[in-house]
Amino acid sequence: MLQVNKPTSEINRDFAEADGSASQTLTSYLDIISRQFPTMVAIVSACVILALLYLFTAAPQFTSTASMVIDTRKVQLFQQQSVLGDIAVDSATVETQVEILKSENISLAVIRDLHLIDDPEFTGSGGGLLGTVISAVSGLFAEGRASSEFEQTRKALDRFEKARTIKRLGLTYVMEIGFTSRDPQKAAKIANAIADAYIVDQLEAKYQATRRASVWLQDRIKELRTQASAAQKAVVDFKTANNIVDTGGRLMNEQQLAEVNSQLIMAHAATAEAKARMDRINDILKQEIPDASVADALKNDTIVKLRGQYVDMASKESIWAMKYGSDHLAAVNLRRQMAEIKKNIIDELKRIQESYKSDYDIAMTREEAIKSSLNNVVSESQLTNQAQVQLRELESNAQSYQAMYDNFLQRYMESVQQQSFPITEARVISAATTPLKKSYPKTLVILAGALFGGFLLSFGAAMAREFTDKVFRTTGQVEQELGANCISILPALGNTASARGIGGRVLGGKRAGKNNPEPDLLRYVVENPLSRFAEAVRSLKVAVDLNSIVRENRVLAVTSTLPNEGKSTLSTNLAQLIAHSGARVILVDSDLRNPSLSRALVPNAQVGLVDVVAQKAQLEDALIVDAETKLSILPAGTTSKLLHTNEVLASKAMHALIALLRSKYDYVVLDMPPMAPVVDVRVTSAFVDSYIFVVEWGKTKIDVVRHNLRGSPEIQDKLLGVVLNKADTKALARYESYHGRYYYQKYYARYGYVE
Ligand SMILES: Nc1ncnc2c1ncn2[C@@H]1O[C@H](COP(=O)(O)OP(=O)(O)O)[C@@H](O)[C@H]1O
Ligand SMILES: [Mg+2]
Numbered sequence: 001m002l003q004v005n006k007p008t009s010e011i012n013r014d015f016a017e018a019d020g021s022a023s024q025t026l027t028s029y030l031d032i033i034s035r036q037f038p039t040m041v042a043i044v045s046a047c048v049i050l051a052l053l054y055l056f057t058a059a060p061q062f063t064s065t066a067s068m069v070i071d072t073r074k075v076q077l078f079q080q081q082s083v084l085g086d087i088a089v090d091s092a093t094v095e096t097q098v099e100i101l102k103s104e105n106i107s108l109a110v111i112r113d114l115h116l117i118d119d120p121e122f123t124g125s126g127g128g129l130l131g132t133v134i135s136a137v138s139g140l141f142a143e144g145r146a147s148s149e150f151e152q153t154r155k156a157l158d159r160f161e162k163a164r165t166i167k168r169l170g171l172t173y174v175m176e177i178g179f180t181s182r183d184p185q186k187a188a189k190i191a192n193a194i195a196d197a198y199i200v201d202q203l204e205a206k207y208q209a210t211r212r213a214s215v216w217l218q219d220r221i222k223e224l225r226t227q228a229s230a231a232q233k234a235v236v237d238f239k240t241a242n243n244i245v246d247t248g249g250r251l252m253n254e255q256q257l258a259e260v261n262s263q264l265i266m267a268h269a270a271t272a273e274a275k276a277r278m279d280r281i282n283d284i285l286k287q288e289i290p291d292a293s294v295a296d297a298l299k300n301d302t303i304v305k306l307r308g309q310y311v312d313m314a315s316k317e318s319i320w321a322m323k324y325g326s327d328h329l330a331a332v333n334l335r336r337q338m339a340e341i342k343k344n345i346i347d348e349l350k351r352i353q354e355s356y357k358s359d360y361d362i363a364m365t366r367e368e369a370i371k372s373s374l375n376n377v378v379s380e381s382q383l384t385n386q387a388q389v390q391l392r393e394l395e396s397n398a399q400s401y402q403a404m405y406d407n408f409l410q411r412y413m414e415s416v417q418q419q420s421f422p423i424t425e426a427r428v429i430s431a432a433t434t435p436l437k438k439s440y441p442k443t444l445v446i447l448a449g450a451l452f453g454g455f456l457l458s459f460g461a462a463m464a465r466e467f468t469d470k471v472f473r474t475t476g477q478v479e480q481e482l483g484a485n486c487i488s489i490l491p492a493l494g495n496t497a498s499a500r501g502i503g504g505r506v507l508g509g510k511r512a513g514k515n516n517p518e519p520d521l522l523r524y525v526v527e528n529p530l531s532r533f534a535e536a537v538r539s540l541k542v543a544v545d546l547n548s549i550v551r552e553n554r555v556l557a558v559t560s561t562l563p564n565e566g567k568s569t570l571s572t573n574l575a576q577l578i579a580h581s582g583a584r585v586i587l588v589d590s591d592l593r594n595p596s597l598s599r600a601l602v603p604n605a606q607v608g609l610v611d612v613v614a615q616k617a618q619l620e621d622a623l624i625v626d627a628e629t630k631l632s633i634l635p636a637g638t639t640s641k642l643l644h645t646n647e648v649l650a651s652k653a654m655h656a657l658i659a660l661l662r663s664k665y666d667y668v669v670l671d672m673p674p675m676a677p678v679v680d681v682r683v684t685s686a687f688v689d690s691y692i693f694v695v696e697w698g699k700t701k702i703d704v705v706r707h708n709l710r711g712s713p714e715i716q717d718k719l720l721g722v723v724l725n726k727a728d729t730k731a732l733a734r735y736e737s738y739h740g741r742y743y744y745q746k747y748y749a750r751y752g753y754v755e
Contacts, residue, residue, distance in 0.1 A: 035473075035734045036462035043461055047454030051446050062184035063165075063439035066191045066432035068198070070097055070173045071425045094168055097426065098175055101166045101198050104157065109197040110190060111156050117149070121182060122156040164194065174429065184434045191432035202424040214415040217408055224405040231398035238394055242387035257381055260374045267367040274360035281353040285346070302348050310341045470702045472695050473735050478722045481702050482709060485721035487543045488536040489697065490570065492726040493521055516596045522572040526580055526629055532729070537573050540723060541581075544690065547720055553689050554665075555658060556720070557590070559672035559681050560694040561708045566725035567694050568597040571671040574692075579631035583666040586623075586632040591673040592645035592680065595636030608637025613653045619660070632665070645673075650683035658687040675708050675715070682712050690720035697727035 033040065070093070100106065116122045124135075147155070165178040177194050181187040238244075284298070317334040324331060472478055475486035520527075525534040547553050558571035568591070575587035588609060589597040598605060602624050611617035612634070624633045639645070648654060661668045670688065673680045681691075695705055709716050 031735065032462055032466050033459070035731070036458075036465055037734070039465065040455075040458035040462055043458035044451065044454035047450045047457065048447065051450030055441055055443055055446055058441045059182055060438035061180050061182060061440035062187045062435045062437075063178050063180040064184065064187035064191045064432040064435050065176055065178040066195045066428060067169075067430045068175050068177065068195050068426055069429045070094055070175070071427065091171070094173055094175070098166055098168050100201070101175060101177065101194065102161075102164075106194060106197045106201060107157055107160050107164070108153070109201070110193045111153065111160060113197070114190065114193055116156050116160065116190075117152050119156075119186075121186070122159045123152050160190075164190075166194075177432070179432070180439060184436075188432040188434045192428075195428045195431070199424055199426055199428075202426060206424065207419060210415050210419045214412060214419060217412040217415060221405065221408045221412055224401060224408055228398065228401035228405045231394065231401045235391065235394045235398050238387070238391055242384065242391070244384060244387060244391065254381060257374075257377045260370060260377050264367070264370040264374050267363065267370045271360070271363035271367045274356065274363040278353070278356045278360045281349065281356050285349055285353060298352065300348065300352060303345055303352075306341050306345045306348065310338060310345070313338045313341065471698050471700060472702060472705070472722075472724055473698055473727075473732070475724075477702070478695070478724065481706060482722065484693070484709075484716075484719055485543070487692070487721035487723055488539045489724040489727045489732065490536045490566070491532050491729045491732070492697070493524060493533060494518060516600045517566075517568045517572070519600050521569050522597075522600060523576060525573045525577045529580075533573075534577065536723075537570070537577050540570075540574060540692065541578055543721060544692075547690065551689065553720070554662060555668045555670065555687060555689045556692060557670040557672050557681070557684060557688040557690070558692045558694060559715075560674050560696075561676045561700055561705050562696075563594065563674045563677070565674070565694045565696040565700060567591070567674070568600070568671050570692070570694055570723060570725060571669050572597060572601065575631050575667070575669040576626070576629050578667050578669075579626070579629040584630075584632075584664070585667045585669060586634060586661055586665045587669045587671065588634045588661070589636040590649060590670045590680070590684070592636055592639045592642055592648060593673050593678055595639055597671045598635035598637075601633055602635050605635040605637075608635035608639075609657075610637035610639055610642060610648060612637070613648055613651060613657060615653065619657070645678070646680045646683050649680050650686075655687055675712065676704065682714060685714040685718060688718060691715050691718050692720050693722045694725050695722055697724040698731070699726070 111117065111122075163180045165176075165180075167176050167178075168174070169176055177191050179187045179191040179194065181190065281298075313334050317331055317338065320328060320331045320334060472481070475489065478484060478486035524531070525537050528534055544553050544556060556574070558567045558574070560567050568589075572587060575585050579585040587597075589595050590609065591597065592610065595608075598608060605622070605624060607617035607622045609622070612619050612622050617637075619634070622634055622637065624635065625631065626633065642648065658668065670684070672684070675681045693709075709719075
């Protein structure tokens, strides 16, 4: 199982941390602020003072603003398109206009117009104290020559651009032109000049474009005019050359063709008729005598008459021949006459045939003639058709040239008009006016900034101080850094504490020496049983007793990391307090290297612990008993020649002595040497029940203590807890804000407790 075994106390702490960590962090920040309050106040006020100094020394600046709008509705002076072609005014356009306003062209125009090169604000040294210093320093390095006009212009341009602000107002078509100067009037003048320069520039751009366009148009128009007239002329020439005349929508040739065609049809019919007749006559001629129907058909009177005579004669002849024989003269005569008539008929027929033939011939000839004329017309009209196609081409050519020419001419006229009436979409909606208030430095903003910055800085400093402050100040710190209980916090006593303490008793007398505990302090719990100090020692006693449920807790050793943290003071007071309450207690000065306790309490003692352990003296002889509390004290004894004090403490005799004391007393309190410089403490773990670890409040470094404790696990195992000593009550109240104040000030004040 992957489970980390933690002591219950640690697990509980984890829970406590997870629970309400947000409010915990907040309170921890508030704690930091309250602790570091004086530093923070100092930093914030320093910032504010600096800001005020700056406000009083900085040269005031004034900003004036002009607004300009780009009108989205096009100005329709002319009902026609402009030569440039108007672009739709959209967001990008406005941004572009802003950039144009920022362009060097505009800036240079303003600089030129207002002669800003001659203005010391633009070409002289920078304003304010800083500017003067900078220019003085740069003047040291400058070569002696005066700067050229170009350099001056660039310098002025640089300053000009820094002082100018151009921005679009939100998503509108309005642009704001601001200018900041030391002189309010100048600021307004320049802001307006920028707007004017922009409008002039826009107009100039349009004018130039229109002018260029009209020059180009002029050339094109000239060219087109000659092209159009050439095309027109080509059409006319072609018509004459091809003999093309229009007659009512139809061309001449077409009409002729139709007429000749109808003539041909008629001629053809006539020929056919003539031929038929001729054929008929030829057929008739093959018969000797045409029969009646034929004769009728011919409608020839002569033939009809002759045929009638012939038929009569024939009938007469047949009658006569029968009557008189065929050889009869009369019959023969008749036959002769008949032959005559026949001959006449044939002659007549031949004459008719002749005339029919000639009719036919004539008709043929006519048809031929018409046919050939038709052919002529057809071929002619084919030619004309081809010409027609060409003509159309030429005509459309001429037309398009003409149209182009007209169009260009119109545009040209428009551009000329626009040139003389230039208009822009931009116009000033509010001109810049002389500002009444300075725009910089803004008193409120700078003060607020300084205040805010000061707060940030001071908070940062507070945090830094907190984190670099590697000393113990709170019980929480002890628990967190050492994982040990912080049993109590002893306030600092004596001059320092009493001078600040509320109603605290001023303790007279100087300290008895650097290494000796103050004799007054050693009996403090007895003399001031109601003091906060006594209360803190009492809570230590309670902790000892509570812990004795777990293990026997009768041999108590008081130790610390470094000398002078207050071991002797605490051990004496603890022993006095317990003894005062009636228990049998013995205080043993086990600090053999520096028996300051013995020096302070029993300076006249001849023998002590060392002598008892060395069996040079009896315990009873060495003991000194406090008259008031009945506390038995075993001083260190003759330690002056001792080199290996740890051997004494580790000796069997020492063990035996402690066992003896255990049997005689309820509590044995050992005043130990410090752990860091001496090893003595570690050898005592065999006979000590619990260690009480003194840490000097706000002085002993956390890592030193931690390192020290980690190096001695046997001490840590028996560690009852840590006591913070010499705490500054005032500061402590800030550190332990929520529980601290009540206990340490109000409660004590209310019930007349003294320190
Ligand atoms: N709570 C206290 N307030 C004021 N002075 C103290 C306090 N505790 C100890 N001192 C002083 O600090 C000095 C060192 O104390 P001491 O008990 O001798 O330390 P240690 O035994 O650890 O060397 C002594 O002068 C003593 O009077
Ligand atoms: Mg001491």
